[in-house]
Amino acid sequence: MKYADSGVNIDAATRALGRAKSAIRSTWDERVKSDTGAFGGLYQAAPGEPLMVASVDGVGTKVMVAVQAGRFDTVGQDLVNHCVDDILVQGAEPLFFLDYFATGTLNEDVLPAVLEGFATACRENGCALLAGETAEMPGVYAPGEFDLAGTIVGRVREEDLIDGSRIAAGDRIWGLPSTGLHTNGYSLARKVLLETAGFALDDVPEELGVSVADALLAVHRSYLPHLRTIWDAHGRAAVRGLAHITGGGFYDNVPRVMPQGLRAVIDTTAWNTPPLFRLIGDRGGVDPAEMYRVFNMGIGLCVIASPEVDLGALPDLEARIVGEVTSGDGGVDVRLGS
Amino acid sequence: MKYADSGVNIDAATRALGRAKSAIRSTWDERVKSDTGAFGGLYQAAPGEPLMVASVDGVGTKVMVAVQAGRFDTVGQDLVNHCVDDILVQGAEPLFFLDYFATGTLNEDVLPAVLEGFATACRENGCALLAGETAEMPGVYAPGEFDLAGTIVGRVREEDLIDGSRIAAGDRIWGLPSTGLHTNGYSLARKVLLETAGFALDDVPEELGVSVADALLAVHRSYLPHLRTIWDAHGRAAVRGLAHITGGGFYDNVPRVMPQGLRAVIDTTAWNTPPLFRLIGDRGGVDPAEMYRVFNMGIGLCVIASPEVDLGALPDLEARIVGEVTSGDGGVDVRLGS
Numbered sequence: 001m002k003y004a005d006s007g008v009n010i011d012a013a014t015r016a017l018g019r020a021k022s023a024i025r026s027t028w029d030e031r032v033k034s035d036t037g038a039f040g041g042l043y044q045a046a047p048g049e050p051l052m053v054a055s056v057d058g059v060g061t062k063v064m065v066a067v068q069a070g071r072f073d074t075v076g077q078d079l080v081n082h083c084v085d086d087i088l089v090q091g092a093e094p095l096f097f098l099d100y101f102a103t104g105t106l107n108e109d110v111l112p113a114v115l116e117g118f119a120t121a122c123r124e125n126g127c128a129l130l131a132g133e134t135a136e137m138p139g140v141y142a143p144g145e146f147d148l149a150g151t152i153v154g155r156v157r158e159e160d161l162i163d164g165s166r167i168a169a170g171d172r173i174w175g176l177p178s179t180g181l182h183t184n185g186y187s188l189a190r191k192v193l194l195e196t197a198g199f200a201l202d203d204v205p206e207e208l209g210v211s212v213a214d215a216l217l218a219v220h221r222s223y224l225p226h227l228r229t230i231w232d233a234h235g236r237a238a239v240r241g242l243a244h245i246t247g248g249g250f251y252d253n254v255p256r257v258m259p260q261g262l263r264a265v266i267d268t269t270a271w272n273t274p275p276l277f278r279l280i281g282d283r284g285g286v287d288p289a290e291m292y293r294v295f296n297m298g299i300g301l302c303v304i305a306s307p308e309v310d311l312g313a314l315p316d317l318e319a320r321i322v323g324e325v326t327s328g329d330g331g332v333d334v335r336l337g338s
Numbered sequence: 339m340k341y342a343d344s345g346v347n348i349d350a351a352t353r354a355l356g357r358a359k360s361a362i363r364s365t366w367d368e369r370v371k372s373d374t375g376a377f378g379g380l381y382q383a384a385p386g387e388p389l390m391v392a393s394v395d396g397v398g399t400k401v402m403v404a405v406q407a408g409r410f411d412t413v414g415q416d417l418v419n420h421c422v423d424d425i426l427v428q429g430a431e432p433l434f435f436l437d438y439f440a441t442g443t444l445n446e447d448v449l450p451a452v453l454e455g456f457a458t459a460c461r462e463n464g465c466a467l468l469a470g471e472t473a474e475m476p477g478v479y480a481p482g483e484f485d486l487a488g489t490i491v492g493r494v495r496e497e498d499l500i501d502g503s504r505i506a507a508g509d510r511i512w513g514l515p516s517t518g519l520h521t522n523g524y525s526l527a528r529k530v531l532l533e534t535a536g537f538a539l540d541d542v543p544e545e546l547g548v549s550v551a552d553a554l555l556a557v558h559r560s561y562l563p564h565l566r567t568i569w570d571a572h573g574r575a576a577v578r579g580l581a582h583i584t585g586g587g588f589y590d591n592v593p594r595v596m597p598q599g600l601r602a603v604i605d606t607t608a609w610n611t612p613p614l615f616r617l618i619g620d621r622g623g624v625d626p627a628e629m630y631r632v633f634n635m636g637i638g639l640c641v642i643a644s645p646e647v648d649l650g651a652l653p654d655l656e657a658r659i660v661g662e663v664t665s666g667d668g669g670v671d672v673r674l675g676s
Contacts, residue, residue: 007476009444016446017472020453027460027467031433034468041468043434045493056436056489058473095369096381098394100438100487106347108354115358122365129365130372130379133394133487134355138345138525139402140483147478149438149471151394151489155383187476 006187040087053092076117081222083152089242091162092154096130103146164257175322178300180218192284241304245296263328344525378425391430414455419560421490427580429500430492432465440473441484502579502595513660516638518556530622579642583634601666
């Protein structure tokens with residue numbers, strides 16, 4: 001099975017976005033410091049000021065799992081943490097978050113639970129839930145479903161910006177564990193587990209040891225505390241590049257920070273693939289390369305640092321070396337093992 | 339007919355939000371300078387810095403009119419201009435905008451047209467389309483439908499902040515014309531015009547003189563050029579309060595800027611209600627008070643200024659006096675006429 005079989009066509013989205021790229025760029029002036037494809041947009045209102053870093057995202061069809069499980073307090077946390085990570089990879093700390101909640105017919109119990117989730121994660125990340133919008137749109141949403149979008153704004157001093165430009169051949173790529181699928185690949189995961197394999201959400205497959213609902217709804221991890229630990233121990237400059245492993249997996253996200261003339265090599269045998277990913281791959285007959293393109297496979301964040309920085313020694317980080325930087329023609333090799 | 343009859347229950351949303359208010363406030367510290375209910379959230383990252391003003395919104399079921407009419411280049415403009423107006427009322431000029439586009443199955447022609455709309459309005463407002471997210475979520479959206487959310491970030495110097503605190507008894511309330519429904523009340527408008535009255539989108543009702551599609555898809559006006567004209571002519575301090583007449587109409591939006599001890603009196607006979615609103619009211623048998631609660635009724639922005647400021651003399655503004663400020667117990671009187 002492939003991601004496209006679950007109804008999500010990444011190539012079509014990429015083509016459609018490509019057609020609009022020049023229109024998007026036509027709105028930019030010298031204050032925009034990022035290009036399309038950056039994790040977060042960079043904006044410097046005036047020279048010398050810190051850079052504002054902003055990102056917008058959703059949680060995909062993880063919302064459908066929440067609806068099916070009747071558990072509404074986690075998807076808001078997922079979205080905040082996802083957004084925090086998307087600007088963290090440029091070195092930014094979050095300032096504030098805005099939420100959008102839309103549904104066909106408002107359920108008075110669902111909305112407060114979702115908002116509590118936003119608030120919980122905002123508190124944990126030291127980020128203000130500054131404003132939000134609730135929309136009731138009969139006819140647009142399928143019955144009982146809702147969608148979320150979130151926008152985060154943070155900032156980073158110019159000298160602390162992480163853009164991958166200091167990455168050098170020989171640098172190590174460290175992986176920090178994810179808690180699960182985070183917020184990507186849910187259409188494929190739902191199709192494989194709930195349709196092909198026929199699991200119910202409260203089933204506890206032997207391979208997982210927890211219910212399918214618990215595994216699928218595990219909250220997207222914020223890596224802000226982890227980065228603070230690293231920065232405190234080794235200084236800001238020790239981190240040369242960060243890649244948030246989201247949609248597109250290692251294949252799409254690691255190259256986003258690699259400079260010209262260098263290549264990342266990821267050795268997937270360096271860590272144990274968590275049971276949830278193995279279960280999806282096995283039951284869905286999903287090709288390994290496709291798995292690493294859709295899912296984070298157990299590594300939610302890649303940290304690129306010079307060889308003398310030992311992240312493995314830092315407590316609670318659970319960092320392990322998952323690859324290295326070599327000279328090459330850009331991009332990434334994902335070595336899938338035997 | 340009432341708004342609730344179209345499936346939109348504002349009271350339920352208000353109750354649900356009320357339940358989450360303390361959770362939202364628990365994420366705030368001294369850097370948050372606004373309360374819930376402000377048009378835009380105010381955030382001051384450090385004392386003395388300009389205030390960041392941020393707002394998130396959608397265009398409601400105006401997206402369904404766009405889908406039905408097969409016209410996709412305007413809703414993006416609506417959303418940008420709506421967001422611009424929502425932070426303009428606090429005196430802020432826009433810096434950047436982020437968009438979220440979500441649908442069940444991506445149509446490769448729809449997305450670029452929507453993005454072109456965002457870009458067009460961003461250019462017109464001098465605002466960068468900094469980043470965006472496209473989500474394909476089979477099962478969440480009804481077939482053929484899509485939704486949009488947009489977040490804008492602008493800023494304003496502390497001394498230029500417009501928060502209504504300088505409003506005084508005797509001040510005049512000026513109205514600036516809207517282009518149509520802007521982005522509010524579409525569920526009711528669609529129900530009345532397309533169901534009760536039985537119009538097709540390409541019908542040209544005698545009362546309108548244009549097609550129903552043209553009337554319903556008229557682009558939400560950005561009042562940024564109008565405010566720049568006023569500020570250039572009379573200085574920043576001349577504008578004491580601004581109310582963007584969006585969801586909740588005059589009843590909900592004018593009180594958002596009125597200080598304690600003062601009351602706004604709106605005289606609805608001071609302007610001619612545009613034909614589109616009269617058509618909806620007549621064909622739907624909608625109570626006048628309900629009309630003024632759901633729709634802008636032809637006035638998209640209220641500008642509150644001292645009596646010596648004559649906005650009527652400014653070219654291209656089409657400003658007219660629609661009310662005044664009196665002493666009273668807060669809130670607004672909307673005088674509906676005979």
